[in-house]
Amino acid sequence: MKALGVTLLLIACACPAGATVFEPREWSDERHRQRYHDLIEELRCLVCQNQSIADSDAELAADLRRIVFEMIEGGESDEAITAYMTERYGDFVLYRPPLTPFTVALWAGPALFALIGGTMLAVTLRRRRSREDAGTLSAADRQRAERLIAGED
Amino acid sequence: MKTRHLVPLLVFAALAVLLGMGLDLNPRIVPSPLVGNSAPEFSLPRLEDPARRFERSDLLGRVSLLNVWATWCVGCRDEHPLLVDLARSGTVSIFGINYKDQYRPALDWLRRYGNPYVTSGYDAEGLAGIDFGVYGLPETFVIDPQGNIVYKHVGPLDPAVLEEHILPIVRSFEGASG
Numbered sequence: 001m002k003a004l005g006v007t008l009l010l011i012a013c014a015c016p017a018g019a020t021v022f023e024p025r026e027w028s029d030e031r032h033r034q035r036y037h038d039l040i041e042e043l044r045c046l047v048c049q050n051q052s053i054a055d056s057d058a059e060l061a062a063d064l065r066r067i068v069f070e071m072i073e074g075g076e077s078d079e080a081i082t083a084y085m086t087e088r089y090g091d092f093v094l095y096r097p098p099l100t101p102f103t104v105a106l107w108a109g110p111a112l113f114a115l116i117g118g119t120m121l122a123v124t125l126r127r128r129r130s131r132e133d134a135g136t137l138s139a140a141d142r143q144r145a146e147r148l149i150a151g152e153d
Numbered sequence: 154m155k156t157r158h159l160v161p162l163l164v165f166a167a168l169a170v171l172l173g174m175g176l177d178l179n180p181r182i183v184p185s186p187l188v189g190n191s192a193p194e195f196s197l198p199r200l201e202d203p204a205r206r207f208e209r210s211d212l213l214g215r216v217s218l219l220n221v222w223a224t225w226c227v228g229c230r231d232e233h234p235l236l237v238d239l240a241r242s243g244t245v246s247i248f249g250i251n252y253k254d255q256y257r258p259a260l261d262w263l264r265r266y267g268n269p270y271v272t273s274g275y276d277a278e279g280l281a282g283i284d285f286g287v288y289g290l291p292e293t294f295v296i297d298p299q300g301n302i303v304y305k306h307v308g309p310l311d312p313a314v315l316e317e318h319i320l321p322i323v324r325s326f327e328g329a330s331g
Contacts, residue, residue: 046183046288059253060288063279088286090186 023062025069032072039068039078043085044093052095185286185305192219192294192302193284197274200251200259207248207274212296216326217246218319219294220270221282223254224262226290232309233266239315240269245323249273252282252290295322 027033037054043064045056053061053068064085071081082094091097099107137145187193196208212219220236222229240247249270251259256275263273276282285294288307295304304322306314 049180060279060283063283067283087186088283089288090184090286092183 023065028073035078036069036072039072039081040065042082042095043068044095046089046093181289182307183288185302187286187302188305190302192296192300193281195250195274195281195284197250197276197281200249200256200263200273200275201268203275207272209300211272212248213298213300215246215298216323217248217271217296218323219248219250219285219296221250221252221285221287221290221292221294222273223252223290224258225254228309229291230266232291232311233269235310235312235315236269237267244320246271250276250281250285250287252276252287253279293319295319297326 025033025036027036040054041052043053045051045053045058045061045064047058047060048056051061053064067084068081071084076084085093091100091103097103097106192209192212194209196206199205199207218239222233236247239245247269249272251273253276256277259273259275263270274281279287285292291309293306293310294302297303304318306318310319
């Protein structure tokens, strides 16, 4: 039990995820801060691919955060910032890539699998129900069966 | 009835093939939207002579390689002898972008291991690197005489990549001009 505790502690120490890097920023407008945080959560870090640039400690992520900060303070729109990123790194940087022939599987996949799973569930349930219906005995059959078991015939 | 029992097996086989193909992909290679497009504008001080600048226009007129490197990058050290040999053979002009590095160590590095670059731009802030969509060093771009990026390789170059991907492109432009 103690060993488990130690292991969990070690795992906790090994994952700095979520510990967003502290970077003091001077905002001219409180709304800019909100946009900044929303944007950096939506942009994927290319170095640590399973982290957003908000979570990543990679130097490139820090540079990109600074660029987002400067572009927001420079009056750029969210669309302009997203375009800046995709021009350089492709749709890959977006955690929500646009729907293109290339990403159709990504967008339609979950719905497709839910549909397949749902159909299988419905078919199984219906089949089970019809089997149960077939198994119920009429009162006369039950009496006859009981007689047979009791060995009257 | 019999064919029904084959369904799970077929699903498994299909999945195995799909996942097997997935193992062969390298998720670190992100297709660059820049390939096929014009190389971004940049202007950097030259590492060897900071008073002069290295700009996009320096790449025009001939096919060239643009190699992004740094002294802190282990892969750059690996591929370096290959670049030195390539430069010595005179096959293609190699330009460098020294990405987020320190000035002195970068110069020492070139002195110690050889300098294959016509020139290297000193990109201390990494902004030119970002314009080129650099995310993992070393990266090598093949740039045509008009300044378009025709190919990009992420990671250390090796003889196979050079022979199969990069040199054929270089030769195709030599044929066109000569």
